[in-house]
Amino acid sequence: MAYRETEKMRQRKAEARRRIVECTYECVAEGGFRSARITRIAGLAGVATGTIYRHFESREDLFAEIFRTATQKEVDKVAEALDTPGDATTRLENALRQFAERALRGPMMAWSLIAEPVDPKLEEERLVYRRAYAEHFERAIREGIAEGCIPDHDARQSSTCLVGAIAESLVGPLSPTLASQNSLTETDKNRLVDSIVRFCVQGLTGSRR
Structure with a gap:
């Protein structure tokens, strides 16, 4: 039987x-x-x-599932922030702020998702989700161009630049080694988030907000 x-x-x-x-x-x-x-x-x-x-099947397969689960949560939060009232620039500000603030609230997980040296399988997952973030940003940038609050330019390239800029700007503050040497106060974190958002928005619009 x-x-x-x-x-x-x-x-x-x-x-x-x-x-x-x-x-x-x-x-x-x-x-x-x-x-x-x-x-x-x-x-x-x-x-x-x-x-x-x-x-x-392997440790890498287990980690890949964790990576997908954790990153999808963050992508969903960015998508939610982009689905709030306001013009496209305001919604992009909300999303960028959401990204940075959540990373600083969970620094070790954020470091693991953004910058920790990982196996090739996880690096592939990282690239997939960086593209997922970029696609959400690209959609909002195109809406901003249509609304007239963002100058006409290559939305796809700009969205990729946004993802790179915010991720790279968080690498130092999230790094376990550097973070233990330079502990950030809440005021420091707020200033960092404001600086990241300001830089990204100015790069998109060419104007101060």
Whole structure:
């Protein structure tokens, strides 16, 4: 008789997978991908290390799922900020501010997503999501051009520049090494966010806001 997996067993497997993903996410948020050891994840999830490899082919596959989950949350927040009232420039300001403020509130996870040296598989995921951010920005820039609040120019190139500018400007403040040496106060963080938003908006519109 062919083996048939029962509903109870499917639920048990799904629950184990959920715990593995949640515990891996917590480990990355605490110390980045490099500190997320399979043995520690297994211990936190209450499973054997072999169980992890029954759900994920490799450590890189597990990390790729965490990367996709975490980054999609941030992309969705940017999309929400771009869907608020106001002209395109105002909405872009909201989105840029959302991006930077959320990164500074969760610096280790943000560092892991933006700049931590990672395996090629995760680097590919990073490029996919940088493009996702750029597509949202591009749409808003095109709307701004149509509204007349943003000068006519290459919206696709500008959107890519926005993603690069905001990510690069956060690398230093988010870096675990530099952050431990130069702890930012809330005032410092607010100034940093304001500076990033101002720079990006001025680059898009050519005027001060």
